[in-house]
Amino acid sequence: MEEAQVVGLLVRRAVGGDAAAWEEIVQRHHRRIYNVCYRFAGDSDNAQDLTQEVFIKMYRTLSSYDSSKGAFMTWVTTITRNLLVDHFRKSKGDRITDSLDSVPSEHEDAQPLSEQIADRGIAPDAAVQSRETREMVHFALQKLSPELREAVILRDLQDMDYREIATALRVPEGTVKSRINRGRAELARLLQRTYKQVI
Amino acid sequence: MLDETKPGMECAEFEALLTDAIDNNNANADAGQLSPARRQSFDAHRRDCAVCGPLFADVQAGQQWLRSLEAVEPPPHLLHNILVATSGVLSTRLPATRRDGRTTPFAERLRERWDSFFTPVAAFVRQPRFAMSFGMIFFSFSLALNVAGVKPKDVAKLDLRPSALRHAYNDAQIKVVQYYDNIRFVYEIESKLRELKRANTPAEPGPAPQKENPKNNTSGQPEQRQDRNYSQEYNQPVLAALRGGVGNASPAVTATTNRRFV
Numbered sequence: 001m002e003e004a005q006v007v008g009l010l011v012r013r014a015v016g017g018d019a020a021a022w023e024e025i026v027q028r029h030h031r032r033i034y035n036v037c038y039r040f041a042g043d044s045d046n047a048q049d050l051t052q053e054v055f056i057k058m059y060r061t062l063s064s065y066d067s068s069k070g071a072f073m074t075w076v077t078t079i080t081r082n083l084l085v086d087h088f089r090k091s092k093g094d095r096i097t098d099s100l101d102s103v104p105s106e107h108e109d110a111q112p113l114s115e116q117i118a119d120r121g122i123a124p125d126a127a128v129q130s131r132e133t134r135e136m137v138h139f140a141l142q143k144l145s146p147e148l149r150e151a152v153i154l155r156d157l158q159d160m161d162y163r164e165i166a167t168a169l170r171v172p173e174g175t176v177k178s179r180i181n182r183g184r185a186e187l188a189r190l191l192q193r194t195y196k197q198v199i
Numbered sequence: 200m201l202d203e204t205k206p207g208m209e210c211a212e213f214e215a216l217l218t219d220a221i222d223n224n225n226a227n228a229d230a231g232q233l234s235p236a237r238r239q240s241f242d243a244h245r246r247d248c249a250v251c252g253p254l255f256a257d258v259q260a261g262q263q264w265l266r267s268l269e270a271v272e273p274p275p276h277l278l279h280n281i282l283v284a285t286s287g288v289l290s291t292r293l294p295a296t297r298r299d300g301r302t303t304p305f306a307e308r309l310r311e312r313w314d315s316f317f318t319p320v321a322a323f324v325r326q327p328r329f330a331m332s333f334g335m336i337f338f339s340f341s342l343a344l345n346v347a348g349v350k351p352k353d354v355a356k357l358d359l360r361p362s363a364l365r366h367a368y369n370d371a372q373i374k375v376v377q378y379y380d381n382i383r384f385v386y387e388i389e390s391k392l393r394e395l396k397r398a399n400t401p402a403e404p405g406p407a408p409q410k411e412n413p414k415n416n417t418s419g420q421p422e423q424r425q426d427r428n429y430s431q432e433y434n435q436p437v438l439a440a441l442r443g444g445v446g447n448a449s450p451a452v453t454a455t456t457n458r459r460f461v
Binding site: 019022023026027030031034035038039044045047048049051052055056059133134137138140141152156157162174177178180181183184185186187188189191192 | 214215217218254256257258259260261262264265266267268269270271272273274277278280281282284285286326327
């Protein structure tokens with residue numbers, strides 16, 4: 001049986017009140033949704049709250065899922081993305097993409113982003129795969145605008161294809177590619193600048 | 200981006216093909232494929248264009264940085280919390296494993312019950328908003344105690360024995376009754392009531408002769424009041440302790456008690 005058929009069957013059983021089927025759905029998707037929320041929100045507490053909210057919304061609207069309109073994972077990603085956008089608007093307000101030398105906010109002592117990252121005291125000669133480096137990349141990811149961040153998270157961390165991302169984000173595929181390019185380039189410039197300054 | 204015209208390809212076209220080209224570099228099967236001719240044109244533009252060359256390098260580097268991030272493992276209680284918040288059913292898998300015939304030790308069952316109850320509670324309480332609320336409650340409570348004059352060292356010296364508590368209770372009661380009786384307003388109201396009561400009752404044959412010396416009554420307060428405050432002010436026979444049995448002719452001692460009951 002194909003994956004889509006298995007998921008469709010699980011959804012039908014869960015809508016019919018089968019707790020085991022619902023648990024199976026949660027078991028299959030909670031890790032992925034948590035990762036998306038963690039990379040977008042930046043911390044574990046918020047990611048847990050958001051993941052829980054995603055599943056609560058999913059549980060309430062499960063009967064509205066139509067397998068003919070798209071994959072279940074895309075539907076789940078759309079719910080996740082909408083909640084992330086709501087969360088972002090509530091917590092921080094809309095934020096434009098920060099350039100490297102722009103002053104992010106008045107509360108951060110007028111430091112450029114590259115200096116903020118450098119101030120975290122991460123060793124510059126650490127291996128690419130080291131934990132410190134990953135933390136630095138994760139921190140730099142939070143500095144991207146939400147539009148660019150969600151695009152690169154779905155593409156590079158969740159391995160979704162451009163069509164699925166376009167469906168989830170409700171934007172044309174060309175826009176998705178453009179955002180991914182800009183997001184990757186912005187992140188690289190931010191990290192390269194940091195390395196140069198620290199070294 | 201500037202739309203610089205280069206031989207074979209323009210910058211806008213280069214940017215449109217950028218993701219496909221990078222995915223091709225990574226041998227991504229899902230990515231769109233570039234034909235060899237377009238790839239050659241793309242590479243030529245990348246080498247020649249002062250804008251698109253660095254852009255390609257940045258995008259590629261950014262992708263590699265992002266791919267270095269590993270998937271994080273969600274907390275163990277997250278699945279449990281989601282199930283409780285949605286279906287309300289903790290887990291259907293645990294009973295299924297028990298049906299296999301394995302008996303679960305009592306300690307393990309106890310630990311499971313403990314975890315199922317306290318893990319979500321602990322996770323709930325550890326949230327920053329609740330920590331902030333608890334902090335506010337603590338500060339409010341300590342501020343209120345400070346204003347009320349309660350000091351922690353006084354609390355430490357507090358005697359909580361039953362007899363001490365009873366004694367403290369009696370002391371407090373005595374203070375309250377004394378305070379109440381000594382309020383001028385209460386006293387005046389009681390006097391008026393007594394006068395009204397006396398005025399409404401029929402006249403008695405005559406005032407009984409006072410047993411005590413009127414000179415002693417220097418307070419100027421009504422007798423009724425004194426009777427209440429100085430009760431049992433009459434001769435009371437007190438029998439001395441009998442020694443030698445009932446048959447002995449023990450002398451009866453007459454004593455006058457003048458004890459004040461509050």
